[in-house]
Amino acid sequence: MSGPPVNTTIAEVDTLPRPRPTIRNVAERAGVSKSLVSLVLRGSPHVSEHRRQAVLQAARELGYRPNAVARSLVEGRTHLVGALVADLHNPFYAEFLDGLQESLHGDGLRMLIGNSQWDPAFEDEAVEAFLELRVDGLVLLGIAPTSETLIEATSYTPTVVVGERDIEIDGVDIVVDDDQLGARLAIDHLVDLGHKRIAHIEGTKSSRCEGYLVAMRRHALAPYIMVEHAVSTEDGGREAAVALLTREPRPTAVFAANDVVALGVLTAAHELGLRVPEDLSVVGYDNTHLSASRHISLTSVDQPRRTMGRSAAALLSDRIGDPGKLARLRQVTPELIVRRSTGPA
Amino acid sequence: MSGPPVNTTIAEVDTLPRPRPTIRNVAERAGVSKSLVSLVLRGSPHVSEHRRQAVLQAARELGYRPNAVARSLVEGRTHLVGALVADLHNPFYAEFLDGLQESLHGDGLRMLIGNSQWDPAFEDEAVEAFLELRVDGLVLLGIAPTSETLIEATSYTPTVVVGERDIEIDGVDIVVDDDQLGARLAIDHLVDLGHKRIAHIEGTKSSRCEGYLVAMRRHALAPYIMVEHAVSTEDGGREAAVALLTREPRPTAVFAANDVVALGVLTAAHELGLRVPEDLSVVGYDNTHLSASRHISLTSVDQPRRTMGRSAAALLSDRIGDPGKLARLRQVTPELIVRRSTGPA
């Protein structure tokens, strides 16, 4: 009666996380059945204003928050989509995810991100986790479903693959940019500037290399074709570039598979005492903010990342609503952004 | 009896996603009770080898995958940790998340990522979602729990805040680098090089600015103190830098609150025809791969990101195991990485 209530001293010893209130507690406090609480919370019209207020107030007072786990169990769906990305550091993915999330949000879907760090074992593990969580859909970024787990996953869960075109799995949608066109834009630009010895550093996207080859031949530059392979890192790009630039005669322009690799090319050029763009023109791919930065100012092919994210979201929502559709391919159009890393031959 | 079975034609029309097998189906197929299946799957020792094999085989044949939703419901925990990050594009966060995920994984916890895009409304929404999902823990990156939702969240869910030190909430652990020390390292370095007019561009971390002020005074350079505020983008940095560099007399060195801002400083310097480091020295903070890139080669203060991620994971796991602990502050030691953006005054 006097002094602090007994509970206060107990609370100091007791652990904080009291059990969260359930729909039951709300029902009891409001003096109604739990069904009615559910009805109110889901916005049913067949509830009297009187009771509705009682329920709402009880919920507020208790700090009630619906348990998505229980809801998912009975609904049979989680309203979650898993996005598996090979590399969070790649700014391309970050921006894509922005677009994806934005659109999913509009469809009442939540995005989970898993990153595989390019490791197939992690990929499998992450997908496994997503499947156990019973995500409603899957978005694979820079990851081709080749492992058994991944393929099995696609048969149970609506899936969209981004950035890989050679997937032939039933009911898997694909979002890519038209990177053959992208490559062509890059080569056309370089040819316009008078370049002939245009080399290419290929990464994982074989169609970009394809586009390079086609474009070179169209310009009757087949004899000048030079291709080097590199892993998608700055260092990988540097090594490949060194290999290219020490050839005799050396290329006057390099079209790199992506910006990170292009960055490595710039590094290599610098190390070899070549000025850009006077001695060497460089074109990247992806138009990441790296390339936009004024110190780098890299001519690059832009993929409309947000748009791609939105497309992926649209395809996925669609497929979640009606699985068993035929696979669709959504191809978006890239654009060349000219900056200061390219100049006359 | 002859010709294709009837089911085949139906299957063509029917939607793909057959219902996933449950523990029941496995039990039936193996001829045991569902409890036993559960026991086998959880590795109980009190199961005869005979039955264990039968169960395992049935599970394999059906492609059974446990339903984490149901499991979570009964266990009362999800083994999920929500990481709320203000900006996925910031490479600092990306690397931190790597460290975090790596460690959480060891503790059998899964990481979900939500990004708030610096928008408090999104923050609340993401946290709300995490709470409904009943995550076991919360990691807040570059986000101070100020909104009501966030504060309520911390009282129900073990929480670790990263990069914000001025949090005074019961039972919330904090991971930060000692950025007063970081600022001192930067200033000491510049003073060693003979700089006096050292300006600072402050971002959101006030303690860095504090460290700058303290260090300047310690070197008896109080009269030269110049501070400009900027939003944490390249453009924000550029504007602030232009403001600083057009002062008379202009600073010979700039210590920026982070690398992205420092990049803006480099841009501004370039635009104003100032050479780096001959006319202007620049120090950043965070040592992102931006600064490491050879074209930028920015002297920067390194926060041990992965280590911080691991610390956060450790604190969180600990708190999940035993909530109600007192709040702890884990402060990691930064390090100066000298590159080519700093030189003699």
Next chain:
DNA sequence: GCGGCGCACTCGATCGTTTGGGAAGACAGG
């Protein structure tokens, strides 16, 4: 006065697991 109809609300089954408390069988000791 009574059958019929709507409205407001409740009951209880259900989702796929985990898990404590048995139950059945084998086997040994008395």
Next chain:
DNA sequence: CCTGTCTTCCCAAACGATCGAGTGCGCCGC
């Protein structure tokens, strides 16, 4: 043959929500 102890397995009650199928009740028209 009875009892007790293990081992090996099963039953059924949770977990927290949704939702179809009811149940009362007031009100209408005839």
